[in-house]
Amino acid sequence: MVKKKKSSKKIKRSTDDLIDSAIAQQNTWMEKRRNFARRFLKTLNIFARPSPKKDVSSLYNPIEEKKNQKTGVYAYWFPILCALLVILVALWVIFVRTTSSPKVVITPNIPEQVSDQDVKEILAPTFDIVRIEQEGTIVVAGRWEANKNISIIINGDVVATERTNSNGEFVYSPKKTFEPGNYTISLLGVEPEIKSEENVFIYISSRGYKNSVSLLMTKDGSTLLQAPTILSDGDLRVTKIDYLDTGRIVVTGDALPRLRVSLALNDKYLGFAKVSDHKHFGLGADVGQLNSGEKYTLTIRLHDGDGRTIAQVGHTFIMPEMTGDEDTYYTVRKGDCLWIIARNFLRRGVLFSIIAERNNIENPNLIFPKQLLQIPVPSKDNNK
Numbered sequence: 001m002v003k004k005k006k007s008s009k010k011i012k013r014s015t016d017d018l019i020d021s022a023i024a025q026q027n028t029w030m031e032k033r034r035n036f037a038r039r040f041l042k043t044l045n046i047f048a049r050p051s052p053k054k055d056v057s058s059l060y061n062p063i064e065e066k067k068n069q070k071t072g073v074y075a076y077w078f079p080i081l082c083a084l085l086v087i088l089v090a091l092w093v094i095f096v097r098t099t100s101s102p103k104v105v106i107t108p109n110i111p112e113q114v115s116d117q118d119v120k121e122i123l124a125p126t127f128d129i130v131r132i133e134q135e136g137t138i139v140v141a142g143r144w145e146a147n148k149n150i151s152i153i154i155n156g157d158v159v160a161t162e163r164t165n166s167n168g169e170f171v172y173s174p175k176k177t178f179e180p181g182n183y184t185i186s187l188l189g190v191e192p193e194i195k196s197e198e199n200v201f202i203y204i205s206s207r208g209y210k211n212s213v214s215l216l217m218t219k220d221g222s223t224l225l226q227a228p229t230i231l232s233d234g235d236l237r238v239t240k241i242d243y244l245d246t247g248r249i250v251v252t253g254d255a256l257p258r259l260r261v262s263l264a265l266n267d268k269y270l271g272f273a274k275v276s277d278h279k280h281f282g283l284g285a286d287v288g289q290l291n292s293g294e295k296y297t298l299t300i301r302l303h304d305g306d307g308r309t310i311a312q313v314g315h316t317f318i319m320p321e322m323t324g325d326e327d328t329y330y331t332v333r334k335g336d337c338l339w340i341i342a343r344n345f346l347r348r349g350v351l352f353s354i355i356a357e358r359n360n361i362e363n364p365n366l367i368f369p370k371q372l373l374q375i376p377v378p379s380k381d382n383n384k
Contacts, residue, residue, distance in 0.1 A: 125187035136177035149190040236311035
């Protein structure tokens with residue numbers, strides 16, 4: 001059997017049907033929109049205030065309508081008022097605020113004026129220590145302005161130039177040994193050139209550094225920086241023994257740092273002192289009045305941490321008897337000190353306190369050039 005083929009033709013809609021269908025859809029959409037608008041307006045009408053009923057007669061009264069009509073400036077009063085306020089604010093900002101606002105003036109920091117005298121005190125180099133070492137060398141330490149060059153002058157000649165550190169400190173320690181004799185040391189700052197107001201006089205003895213002297217000389221007099229070593233034993237060095245008119249014995253010297261030094265007179269314990277970190281010590285004790293012509297033995301001991309004696313020096317002396325009949329006089333010269341004067345006249349420098357007592361000198365380390373000193377001479381019996 002032969003199968004019949006199905007017809008593949010489609011029925012097409014006419015243009016009029018398409019137009020009618022589109023119009024119908026549009027009308028349906030418009031109807032829905034109108035219904036939504038009616039419901040929305042009805043909802044808003046609930047919150048609306050009822051308008052007052054107007055007289056029907058006045059609706060068609062042309063005279064009353066003309067009276068209620070706003071014309072000219074009165075009709076636009078609000079925009080005009082806003083414009084005037086804006087203009088007033090702009091005028092206030094331009095003229096009032098700019099003129100009344102304080103002006104900020106930045107001035108540089110001007111340092112306080114420093115007098116010439118203050119500048120001189122600040123800039124002048126100064127000495128801290130001047131020591132004569134065992135090998136015959138010297139050590140000079142002082143201070144000036146930080147990170148500056150400073151020259152060391154010995155007997156008028158510049159021998160070296162050192163640089164100060166951030167703290168203004170410097171040290172000059174040459175390896176050169178100095179021949180026995182007298183030397184004067186001064187300092188000269190570089191850029192600007194300012195010379196020290198102080199000088200240091202040193203005497204290097206031919207018998208070694210133990211008998212050498214270092215003096216700081218200023219316009220007010222001289223101060224003893226390093227005294228000759230009177231006694232020594234190992235690390236213990238005694239540089240000064242003094243008997244004051246108040247009946248007190250004072251001993252100074254050098255030893256190992258942080259150890260103890262004790263003092264005894266005729267084997268009687270008088271006290272102790274601790275050595276500083278810089279190896280210096282000083283101790284004193286009240287012993288009362290010492291009798292003239294009597295022999296005394298002074299003992300200085302250095303002790304370790306356990307209290308054992310590791311160094312000891314003894315000094316035996318006879319308290320001199322002074323006479324006023326054979327007194328002589330001496331005029332102080334530049335570079336002198338009481339220790340040198342006592343050594344020359346009394347044969348021992350440790351007796352310089354006797355000269356200080358006779359001349360009412362409160363500070364034995366401070367004497368002045370051209371000062372007249374009365375020198376008590378020991379009796380003949382003590383010279384034997």
